[in-house]
Amino acid sequence: MPSGTRIAIVGGGLAGLAAANALKRAGIEAQVFEAAPALGEIGAAVNASPQAVKALRAIGAGDRVAAVGHLSRGIYTRNMQTGEFLEFNDRHKAAERFGAPYYTFHRADLVDALAGGVDLGAVHLGHRLTGLEERGDRVELAFANGAQIEAEYVIAADGIRSVVRQALYGDDNPAYTGQMVWRALLDAADVPEDVLEPMGHTQWVGPGCHFIGYYIRRGRQVNIVTQEDTDKWVEEGWSTRGDPDEMRLSFPNPEPRLAKLMSLVTEVSKWGLFTRPLTRNWGRGRIQLIGDAAHAMLPNAGQGACQAFEDAYILSRWLQACSDPAEAFDNFRRVRIPRVHGVQRLSLSNARFKHMRDAAVQKDLIASGKGSAHGNSEWVWGFDPVAEWNKEPSVPAVYAA
Ligand SMILES: Cc1cc2nc3c(=O)[nH]c(=O)nc-3n(C[C@H](O)[C@H](O)[C@H](O)COP(=O)(O)OP(=O)(O)OC[C@H]3O[C@@H](n4cnc5c(N)ncnc54)[C@H](O)[C@@H]3O)c2cc1C
Structure with a gap:
C-alpha cells in the first residue's frame, strides 16, 4: 500500500480501535471518527478466545490486554432447575492446545487497552457520521457536527446500525x-x-x-x-x-x-438482540466494513468482538501486501466471509441447543457426544490469524453454506 494514503475509520468501538492499532502497527496512517464524546463501552463484559488473543497480540495490544484480562478456566454447564452438571468446556486445555489464553474482560478495560495503542490525536470524538459519498478517487464524509472530510479509503466500524452500510446498501435494518x-x-x-x-x-x-x-x-x-x-x-x-x-x-x-x-x-x-441475515455485503471499492457493521451475530459463540479482532489484523496484513487498497479489500472479503459466515451459523446453532425445551433430550445429546452448548468451536479457536491471514480457512461442513 502506498505510504501517506489516508484511511478514515468510522467508529471507535472494539472493531474500530482494533483496526486503528493494527494499521498503526503496519505503518499505515489512519484517523478514527467516533460519534460518542468519549471512548468507552457500557455493557458489562466480553470474552476473547485464543485465536482472538493471537490477533490482539499481533496488533500490538497483547501486554495491555493481558494486564486487564481474567483467565477463564472453562464453562461449567448445569441444568437451571436441578443444578445437575451437564458438561464442562475446558478453556484451560484449549489455551494450552492453541497457544493463547481465553480471557474474560470488563468491556471498558478492553476499550482502554486498545485506546492505549492509538495516537489519541488521530481519534476524533463527537464525530457522528451522517453520510458519505464516493467521488472518483476520494470518499467524502459528512458529520453531524458540521465537519466534512475527504478520505481515500474508509473502514466502517460503526456497529450494527452502520450508517456506512446504509449508504452503500440502503435499508437492511437488523431485525429483532x-x-x-x-x-x-x-x-x-x-x-x-x-x-x-x-x-x-x-x-x-x-x-x-x-x-x-x-x-x-x-x-x-x-x-x-x-x-x-x-x-x-x-x-x-x-x-x-x-x-x-x-x-x-x-x-x-x-x-x-x-x-x-x-x-x-x-x-x-x-x-x-438484533441481527441481520448472513450477507456478502461487506463493502466495495474504497469502502470496507468490519465488525458488527459487516457481520452482527448472536452472542452464543462469544465471537462478535473476536471476529472483529481477526478482521482488524487480517485487513492490515492485506493492506500491507497489496499496492492497491481496493484489491486488499477484495482479498480481505474473499478470506473472511466464509469463515465469519461459519461462525454466525455456529452462534445460531448454539442458541438453539442451549434453549432446547426438552431437558432429557438435551442431556442425552450431550452425554452421547452428539450435542453441546458450545457446538464445535475447535475450528474457531484453532485458527491462527497470524499464520493463516492470507488463506481461506476451512469451515466444518455443518457450519458451511
Ligand atoms: C449480550 C452480548 C454478549 C456478547 N458477548 C461477547 C463475547 O463474549 N465475546 C465476543 O467476542 N463478542 C461478544 N458480543 C459481541 C460484541 O459485543 C460485538 O460484536 C462487538 O462489540 C462489535 O464491535 P463493533 O466495534 O463492531 O461495534 P460496536 O461495539 O457497536 O461499536 C461501534 C462504534 O461505532 C460508533 N458509531 C456508531 N455509529 C456511528 C456513526 N454514525 N458515526 C461515528 N461513530 C459511530 C459507536 O459509538 C461505537 O463506538 C456480545 C454481544 C452481546 C449483545
Missing part, C-alpha cells in the same frame, strides 16, 4: 431476533464462593433460556448475562434499565446456586 438479554454486574465479595464453583464460570440452561455468571477484573466482579426467547419487544441498547424482579421471574424454579446469584441483583439492564 425474538431474544433478549439481561445484564448485571456484582461485587465478587458479595457472591458466596460455592455459587460459581467449581470453575468460576457457570452457565445454567433451561427451556427457552440460559443464564451465565463469571468472574471478570481478576475476580473482583461477577458478570451476569442471560438470554431468553421472548416476543416482548425490547429496545436495543446496553443502558435500558430493567427490573430485577422481572428478571428473576424470567428464570422460574431456579436451583439454589442460581437463586442465590439472582437474589443479589439490585440493578439490571436489558437489551434486545
Whole structure:
C-alpha cells in the first residue's frame, strides 16, 4: 500500500480501535471518527478466545490486554432447575492446545487497552457520521457536527446500525431476533464462593433460556448475562434499565446456586438482540466494513468482538501486501466471509441447543457426544490469524453454506 494514503475509520468501538492499532502497527496512517464524546463501552463484559488473543497480540495490544484480562478456566454447564452438571468446556486445555489464553474482560478495560495503542490525536470524538459519498478517487464524509472530510479509503466500524452500510446498501435494518438479554454486574465479595464453583464460570440452561455468571477484573466482579426467547419487544441498547424482579421471574424454579446469584441483583439492564441475515455485503471499492457493521451475530459463540479482532489484523496484513487498497479489500472479503459466515451459523446453532425445551433430550445429546452448548468451536479457536491471514480457512461442513 502506498505510504501517506489516508484511511478514515468510522467508529471507535472494539472493531474500530482494533483496526486503528493494527494499521498503526503496519505503518499505515489512519484517523478514527467516533460519534460518542468519549471512548468507552457500557455493557458489562466480553470474552476473547485464543485465536482472538493471537490477533490482539499481533496488533500490538497483547501486554495491555493481558494486564486487564481474567483467565477463564472453562464453562461449567448445569441444568437451571436441578443444578445437575451437564458438561464442562475446558478453556484451560484449549489455551494450552492453541497457544493463547481465553480471557474474560470488563468491556471498558478492553476499550482502554486498545485506546492505549492509538495516537489519541488521530481519534476524533463527537464525530457522528451522517453520510458519505464516493467521488472518483476520494470518499467524502459528512458529520453531524458540521465537519466534512475527504478520505481515500474508509473502514466502517460503526456497529450494527452502520450508517456506512446504509449508504452503500440502503435499508437492511437488523431485525429483532425474538431474544433478549439481561445484564448485571456484582461485587465478587458479595457472591458466596460455592455459587460459581467449581470453575468460576457457570452457565445454567433451561427451556427457552440460559443464564451465565463469571468472574471478570481478576475476580473482583461477577458478570451476569442471560438470554431468553421472548416476543416482548425490547429496545436495543446496553443502558435500558430493567427490573430485577422481572428478571428473576424470567428464570422460574431456579436451583439454589442460581437463586442465590439472582437474589443479589439490585440493578439490571436489558437489551434486545438484533441481527441481520448472513450477507456478502461487506463493502466495495474504497469502502470496507468490519465488525458488527459487516457481520452482527448472536452472542452464543462469544465471537462478535473476536471476529472483529481477526478482521482488524487480517485487513492490515492485506493492506500491507497489496499496492492497491481496493484489491486488499477484495482479498480481505474473499478470506473472511466464509469463515465469519461459519461462525454466525455456529452462534445460531448454539442458541438453539442451549434453549432446547426438552431437558432429557438435551442431556442425552450431550452425554452421547452428539450435542453441546458450545457446538464445535475447535475450528474457531484453532485458527491462527497470524499464520493463516492470507488463506481461506476451512469451515466444518455443518457450519458451511
Ligand atoms: C449480550 C452480548 C454478549 C456478547 N458477548 C461477547 C463475547 O463474549 N465475546 C465476543 O467476542 N463478542 C461478544 N458480543 C459481541 C460484541 O459485543 C460485538 O460484536 C462487538 O462489540 C462489535 O464491535 P463493533 O466495534 O463492531 O461495534 P460496536 O461495539 O457497536 O461499536 C461501534 C462504534 O461505532 C460508533 N458509531 C456508531 N455509529 C456511528 C456513526 N454514525 N458515526 C461515528 N461513530 C459511530 C459507536 O459509538 C461505537 O463506538 C456480545 C454481544 C452481546 C449483545
